[in-house]
Amino acid sequence: MRDILIFWLERGISGFRMDVINLISKHQSFLNAEEVVQTCPYQPATQYYANGPRLHEYLQELKDMVLSKYDIMTVGEMPFVLDEQKILKIVQPDGYLNMVFLFEMVEIDILPGHFRLSIHPWTVEDLKRIVNKWQRLMIDNGGWNSLYCENHDQPRSVSRFCDDSDEYHEFGSKLLCLLETTLCGTIYIYQGEELGMRNVPTSWSVDEYKDVESNTYWQS
Secondary structure, eight states: OHHHHHHHHTTTOOEEEETTGGGSSOOSSOOOOOOOOTTOSSOOOHHHHSSOTTHHHHHHHHHHHTGGGSOOEEEEEOOSOOOHHHHHHHHSTTSSOSEEEOOTTTTTTSOTTSOTTOOOOOOHHHHHHHHHHHHHHHHHHTOOOEEOSOOTTSOOHHHHHSOOSTTTHHHHHHHHHHHHHHSSSEEOOOTTGGGTOOOOOTTSOGGGOOOHHHHHHHHO
16 A cells, blocks of 8 residues: 555645545454344444554554655545544544545435445434534544535435425535535535536436446345
């Protein structure tokens, strides 16, 4: 990993994104995950492969040996973590990274402890609580937020969080834009989001979906 980082940094890359960086340390007990999704032969096991016991040791080494030697912005993707103190330790001024991608907002409609594509009801109050939680945490403790509503793993935000019908599509798109641009943090715009792009129409056949995960879920 260190050699790959240096390869990019020496070529003038001013920012560096680290994919699922909190999976670099895993528990070495190799226990079976508890059964929580009875309908599935495989079970969520994030408690064993995410946020492992040597995560901070590895991040500190990465910072000391590579990142501290370059004038760059760093952002790490960190799913499966809601512990505020663990996050602050990483993004505070003396931490390892400038900011992280958090997932509580984009997992608002997923059943807790289940897989993606499960359906969990939510309200606007739930959304406000999540946004306010991470805004206040970073502002009050010297951290910094990454702001995003969608990416290559998520549905289109105007379809997910708003009413994307022809009547309300423009209003919803502008509402999300207003939300993102008035919060404290760095905004990440996914390709097409700037146009208010919607999900594929519900009238399309499932054959139009080219995503392996979506097709597997549909077939099951």
